[in-house]
Amino acid sequence: NAGVTQTPKFQVLKTGQSMTLQCAQDMNHEYMSWYRQDPGMGLRLIHYSVGAGITDQGEVPNGYNVSRSTTEDFPLRLLSAAPSQTSVYFCASSYDGLAGAYEQYFGPGTRLTVT
Amino acid sequence: AQTVTQSQPEMSVQEAETVTLSCTYDTSENNYYLFWYKQPPSRQMILVIRQEAYKQQNATENRFSVNFQKAAKSFSLKISDSQLGDTAMYFCAFMTSGSRLTFGEGTQLTVNP
Numbered sequence: 001n002a003g004v005t006q007t008p009k010f011q012v013l014k015t016g017q018s019m020t021l022q023c024a025q026d027m028n029h030e031y032m033s034w035y036r037q038d039p040g041m042g043l044r045l046i047h048y049s050v051g052a053g054i055t056d057q058g059e060v061p062n063g064y065n066v067s068r069s070t071t072e073d074f075p076l077r078l079l080s081a082a083p084s085q086t087s088v089y090f091c092a093s094s095y096d097g098l099a100g101a102y103e104q105y106f107g108p109g110t111r112l113t114v115t
Numbered sequence: 116a117q118t119v120t121q122s123q124p125e126m127s128v129q130e131a132e133t134v135t136l137s138c139t140y141d142t143s144e145n146n147y148y149l150f151w152y153k154q155p156p157s158r159q160m161i162l163v164i165r166q167e168a169y170k171q172q173n174a175t176e177n178r179f180s181v182n183f184q185k186a187a188k189s190f191s192l193k194i195s196d197s198q199l200g201d202t203a204m205y206f207c208a209f210m211t212s213g214s215r216l217t218f219g220e221g222t223q224l225t226v227n228p
Binding site for chain 2 (some may be wrong): 014031033040041042044045048050058061088090092094096102103104106108110111
């Protein structure tokens with residue numbers, strides 16, 4: 001199993017550009033999520049999904065869109081990048097925790113810089 | 116809303132000694148889960164230990180153990196026999212049902228030789 005994979009590992013964007021961060025998992029997990037990590041702060045939840053076709057907002061959703069057309073993939077879209085979106089982005093997946101707390105598996109992260 | 120607070124931005128310990136990292140949280144939920152994650156310089160998030168709120172017994176994983184005080188909403192991590200490879204950022208995290216994690220700000224732990 002590859003686990004959770006993220007591409008790219010690094011990205012530099014200019015203000016106003018758009019891009020998609022890719023996330024894929026091969027563990028048949030229902031739950032997938034995106035976090036951002038800023039210096040001096042813990043990870044904050046951007047968006048999450050409990051299954052294909054179902055997404056919802058987390059703590060800091062503004063400026064980001066997501067969709068979940070398959071169980072395996074959960075891309076994060078920045079429609080018009082802003083310097084405030086400079087951060088490290090993590091994707092995570094797990095079995096859906098309705099009846100308990102399953103371990104979340106994190107991808108290696110994408111470091112995004114917006115100039 | 117849940118909040119998680121780690122009041123120690125940085126800590127250091129000598130190799131082979133014991134260190135305790137603090138974490139407090141605030142919630143009105145009765146059923147929840149608490150975690151400690153380790154993030155070494157590689158940036159990978161690694162689960163260290165987990166605790167279910169309904170369990171009174173403190174969780175242990177080899178050299179790692181927790182002191183879970185539900186009434187005080189406190190969840191500290193003790194690392195015994197510290198090793199150089201324990202140098203990392205440590206995050207306390209909280210989860211209710213639904214898999215959504217709320218993280219603290221993190222504590223940077225340095226183990227000195």
